[in-house]
Amino acid sequence: MTKLNEAMERSLEDRDVDALRAEFESGGRLLVIEDFLPTDLRDAALADLGRLRAQVHRNYVPRQKKGGSVSRHAIDRGGEMIGALYRCPALREFLEEVSGARLLDCPPEDPHTYALYLYTEPGDHIGWHYDTSFYRGRRFTLLLGLVENESCRFECEINRRDEARPTESRDYVMKPGTLAFFDGDGLWHRVTKMAEGDGERVVITMEFVTDNSMHPWRRLISNVKDAFAYFGVREVFGRRAGA
Template sequence: MNSTVNPASTHSYGGTTAARKGVQAVDEALAAHFQRFAADLQPATLHKTFDDQGAFLYLEDFLPSAFTEKLVEAVRAVTPSINRNYIPGHKAGGSVSRHTIDELAPFIADLYRSPALIKWLEKISGDTLQESPADDPHAYALYFYTKAGDHIGWHYDTSYYEGRRYTLLLGVMDDSSCRLDYELHTRTPEIPDQPGSVQIPPGGLVFFDGDKLRHRITPARANEFRVSLTFEYVTNPNMRPWQRFISNMKDSIAYFGFGQVFRRKGGRNGAA
């Protein structure tokens, strides 16, 4: 299903005009992609699958090939800024937050804000989706599994927002044995848990409600390399101060470091 499109955009880090042009270029290319593969990407059909699986959807082939290539370029641009993290018994790996991405790889922000993408995801989820607030480092982030033992243990993507938070996981680079293991219906007592496992190829997609899907990434072996991209969309962007503090501390320790989480950003997209 991969197609080649031209997602080129005018990138400048200092103004909203360039940001709008970038989003518009990406949005037009993505809208054409949705139209070209309408049968495979039919929202009504995918919504039923998503709903039947307890708010989970996997597509082996989703992004246009040109978009995946741009994401690989973004990985190369941000690699010097990776924050390595290690929590004994739970996770090890590298992360790059949206604040660094805004500076070094703005194509990702353009894709995140694409109205065509957001509308498509709304039809699948059945919810009205909003971008995460500008100070949320998880809004879009890259995750690196590049050393033996890099992994993340079983967890939910717990939302500290007052509404729901949906995770869109995109495969970017994968020369590894890592797999996304998951369990469906764990929050629905009347339905038996349903285990599953996928290895997400570059351009593949997983979309789920983070509070409903129990999942993990299995450990990387020596000389393996895996990079994934996540987008987080919310139904209510409000968060209580204490919840914000907990979220920031978790992000600082487990993902991005205190510098990326607590520094304030100006940048191309006007984040405060």
């Protein structure tokens, strides 16, 4: 996938990384850039979405979330671009410069390493939460908008856990190609409910960590959460036999 890396390198050439790093820090360790993904990479990601439609797992957790997800394992089986984008050196270097952290891959068994979230039915949403790290180190989340709608807004509160700074509310519509990158333990966020009559919304989510080890007990909790709230029991626990 050298072509992907070259395309990403080219698209990042003119970005002022120092300014973006300052924006990330002053913005509560959240950075949002519209038109981040160049058109050819956006189209390649949409082609992956087309290939993965049959792999969507619908889930519903009362009062917390409702929607569809495609796990890293399903993407590895049926996708061609999203996994390569996760491992793209130019993207990783950019995110490391913005965050000031060395960012590692999640281990291959983590279904959340990269995934698709789909909001396709009225009422689909996710309630207020942090992207809490189950790993020993910190966890950063990258969201890339693929398909936009009007009613599913990405709302967040920055500095909620920072007593030295005032909490501020923000909200975004995650247009196709938009990047949102944040420190998962620091950003309180949600996606508002999809309205009746609105179209679908799709985002890619990626998880980067500073330490990819996890206590076995926390791995179990993480797997149970992923099985019931995201990808299904078979996808999370059914792969042990190499299925």
